[in-house]
Amino acid sequence: MKNMLQPEHKRALISADTKPSFWLLHSLGWLFYVLILTIDNVAFIGSDKLDDRFVIFPLLISGLLAILLTLPLRSLYRRLWCLSPVKLFISVVVSSLLVAAIWTPLKNMVIWNWEDNYSIFLVLNGQFDEEHHPARLFMTISYAFFMVMAWSSLYFGINYHFRLVKEKEQHFNAVMLSHKAQIKMLRYQINPHFLFNTLNAISTLxxxxxxxxxxxxxxxxxxFFRYSLDNDPEKKITLQEELDALRLYLDIEKTRFDERLTVHFEVSPATEKLLVPSLIIxxxxxxxxxxAIAKMKSGGEIRISARCEQDELILQVxxxxxxSCFSQLPGMSQGVGLQNIDERLNVIYPHQHQFELSVAQPQGFVVTMTLPVEHSLE
Known part of the structure; x- marks a missing residue:
């Protein structure tokens, strides 16, 4: 079994930013509209009927009208959200046109009253003159329609963005929960297998x-089992803690095999504080x-080594x-053996590890795990 995937940079975790307040964006958006119109009137158009300093007042009233008239669109769009794209687009166009048709005459009446001293009450009573014709109340309706459509586009765009981010975050969390469950399942497969062998040996004794x-x-x-249960299988521990747990296991096995088993540790001090998945060795x-050892009458040896090379931790058993060759291998990759470890590493270090089985000289086998270096915070 061999996994020679090249390491990649870790992906940043997806997290949804806090969605801004609708009321804040709604108010600031229309106030910005008022500011732009004020700059246009003062800097480029000017006013010969009114002091330029006060031109902002009718524009403020126009902005307040826009704030009030577009507010119902929020509730309407929430109800229309599940429509098909075509129906939704038509609904938005019709709604924006309706709001523009209401906003435009109200806005123009305010401007007439402010700039021409043409009373709003005259308009409401149907008293028009040549300069202030009823049709002129709807001047700039296309501009108002454009502004309401821009507001609608921003509303849907912002909401679609945050819904998409939220869905990505939910998907990411679901994948993480799935990985955690898979890690626990794979880790906990070890315990029944080991427990059976040990209890069988105790029964024999x-x-x-x-x-x-x-x-x-x-x-x-x-x-050993207290240590195993106290460590969450989805978390990582230092290599030193992993080796301590391994020595507990080996103490049990040495009771079974006595002098038939000799264990050698070749662990670089620089690796002892690095993080590894719990019970991975x-x-x-x-x-x-x-x-291997169970097939031998004497002289069985196991060598466990750990060293660092650049940004990689290399563990070997x-x-x-x-x-002395793979053809003699009696199904080591089945059950809770190498396949289990390989699956755990694929979940914990996707595309960031290597897992290789090779033949030792003059006989035996070597399992090599190459993991990314992770330092303990302690």
Whole structure:
């Protein structure tokens, strides 16, 4: 089994920004419209009927009318959100045109009253003159329609953006929860397998009358499982903690195999504080014991090494079992063995790890894991 995927940069976590207040954006948007019109009137058009300093007042009233008239569109658009794109577009156009048809005459009446001293009450009573014709109340309706359509576009654009971000965040969280569940499932597959082997060995010791050894083995087994259950399988621990757990496991196995098993640790001090998935080495050692040491009558050795090369942590478990080629491999990749570890690494380090099985010299096998370097915060 071999996984030679090239490492990639970690993707940044997706998180939805806080959505701005509708009232804030609604008010600021129309106030900005008033500001732009004021600058246009004062700087470019000018006014010979009114002091330029006061031209902002009718424009402010026009902006307030726009704020009030476009407010109902918010409730309307919420109801229309699930329509098909074509129906939604038609609805928005018709609604914007209706608002523009109401806003334009009201705005023009305010301007007539302010600039021409033509009373709004004269208009309401139907008293028009040549300069102030009823049709002229709807002048600039196309401009008003454009402004309301711009408001509608911004409303949908902003809401679509934050809905999309929220959906991405929900999808990301769902994937993370799925990965966590998968990690737990894969990690917890180890315990029943190891428990069966150990209890079988304890039963044999009891039948042989070795009660003290059986009791010692039970104590070590309970200590190991307490350690295992206290560590969340989705979290990472330091390599030193991982090796401590591994030594608990090996103490149990040495009780089973006695002098048939010798373990050598070659761990660089620089790697001891680096983070690794919990109980990631123990299944590899268990495979070596099951498929190599258990087949030997004496002289069984397992070497566990850890070193750093550039930004990578290299972990190796090697044995001197009786096998010297892959054709002799008795299904080590099945069950809770190498396949389990490979799946866990694929979940925890997607595209950022290597997992390789090779033949040792003169015999045996070497399992190599290459992981990204992660430093403990402690």
């Amino acid at each position: 009891v039948l042989q009358g070795s009660k003290e050894r059986a009791n010692t083995m039970l104590i070590k087994l309970s200590t 123990q299944p590899l050692v268990e495979n070596s014991i099951k498929y 090697a044995d001197n079992g009786p096998f």
